[in-house]
Amino acid sequence: MVSPLAAEALAPAASAPLPAVVVRGVTHRYGERIALDGVSFEVRPGEIFGLLGPNGSGKTTLFRLLSTLLGPQTGSISIQGFDAARETFAARRKIGVVFQAPSLDKKLTVLENLIHQGHLYGLGGADLKARADELLKRFGMADRAGERTEKLSGGQRRRVELAKGLLHRPEVLLLDEPSTGLDPGARRDLTAYLKDLSAKDGVTSLLTTHQMEEAEACDRLAILNQGQLVALDTPASLKAKIxxxxxxxxxxxxxxxxxxxxxxxxxxxxxxxxxxxxxxxxxxxxxxxxxxxxxxxxxxxxxxxPTLEDVFVRMTGRRFWEETKK
Amino acid sequence: MSGAFVLGTYTLAQRELVRFFRQRNRVSGALLQPIIFWVLFGAGLNASFRPARGGDDYMVYFFPGILVMILLFTAIFATVSVIEDRREGFLQSVLVAPVPRGAMVLGKLLGGTALAVLQGLVFMLLGLTQGIGYSAATFGAVLGAMLLLAFALTGLGFIFAWRMESTQGFHAIITVLLLPMWLLSGAFFPADGTHPVLYAVMQLNPLTYGTALMRHAMYLDPARTAAPGVPGPALALGVSAGFALLTFALSYRIAGTRVAGDLQ
Known part of the structure; x- marks a missing residue:
């Protein structure tokens, strides 16, 4: 089951710092259906790592496993050195999760949403308030702190979601299709935020996407197809392969x-x-x-x-393309 | 660890209260309907209410039963918010937060309990109009009984709500299970003198012990509240406490399962 590609992904790079995320031999089934089939890769600290895949490729399942919403069946996932299955809470404190579906309480204000989130992560008091204010300022939402989130626009909500995910100073940010519902301007803003986070705070971002523009902005991309990792490289190298x-x-x-x-x-x-x-x-x-x-x-x-789209089509359009080529 | 448990429980319970008071229709709905029941049934049935053994007039008999109904409705509707939390996406961020599952369940249950007891307290004031007075002791006893029952009933609601995908499905549960459970708890009519089958069903109904507990707590006078078919104070308290523990344990267990709604 270990493809040459997976082996390559497992080989430690010389003198590289400890990986932020390690996924090893992860297989996941829903009943009979295999959603993930022996997926292994590592995410380097501070990089923006994209998971690219069509519907049914397993990327959503992988996201659920990484966010610890689901427990692993086979294989292991570690985040900043903490095993997601055995040291779940320690791993959870290291990750900030931004779901695709909104997760804000609409009846609460922006600030109240952040305060509750902070409490769930063991923060409280003046520190929490200061941190919430700081993030709202950073995302240009300081003047909306007292507004109920049901009154915000989609882009504003997404920014609050991002602030919510970052509240406890996670080292790894997980984002599921973060650009869904955002206009191109807001999408570019998001990419800029992630780059800024990486540069200033060393935050690693791992995002799923099907937007080519967003994928282009990633440092490295993993392409999933039918539950398997079919490519892993920088966008430039992936394109050069064609x-x-x-x-x-x-x-x-x-x-x-x-x-x-x-x-x-x-x-x-x-x-x-x-x-x-x-x-x-x-x-x-x-x-x-x-x-x-x-x-x-x-x-x-x-x-x-060749564009990333060509890479994507070539890697996922036909399952046995690679094999017939060999 | 325990700090995270307490803070997580507190913040989730507090959220329930804030949400409740921001939805005005919920505030009026949970309290108004039982009051209307009490006034209409009380006034309508007062003349024909002839308990086998004599005793209170119907408004007074019905009072603890309505109190239980308020707890039941508020507690149940508080847990319907589990379905909303899931649908609106709030739940997913709780599920990946470093809070123990027990804190998540307890936060929900205590939030629902607090709401139910608050409304029960408002209703208690209305009892004064019917000559139902409270001493410090009976007030404390009723408060305690309300807390215990509200907790048990919120847990019961949680068990059903967790796996449910829509609030419509929940209304079916209310109609076929929860409302009959209340009707057959001695809240609406005494078990004494009913058909043996009905009598047996009422004795098996855990809420019968809750209603009895409430009745005893109102007066703290066993001689006044003892009646055939009404469990004694110790038994009522024991069964109610057991019921509360059981619903909490089952809530905790069921909350460990992922449902389709979590995996959208």
């Missing part, structure tokens, strides 16, 4: 055409939602060749440098 250019073709009869292109040009052709995508060093030349070879059968052609 050589040359990506050509995307739409056509009337994609299946038949895919087979013919694959035979004629000796290429791997992926069919996805009626579009065919292929990679080649000189993609722009392939465009011309395709036009000559299949006159009238191609509707549109697009050629470009």
């Amino acid at each position: 050589g040359g250019e990506v050509v995307t073709v739409t056509a009337g009869e994609p299946e038949a055409l895919a087979k013919e292109i694959a035979e004629k040009f000796k290429l791997e052709v992926q069919a996805l939602d009626g579009a065919l995508r292929m990679e080649r060093e000189d993609g722009h030349r392939l465009v011309a060749e395709l036009g000559e070879a299949f006159p009238g059968r191609i509707e549109t052609v697009r050629v470009g440098r």
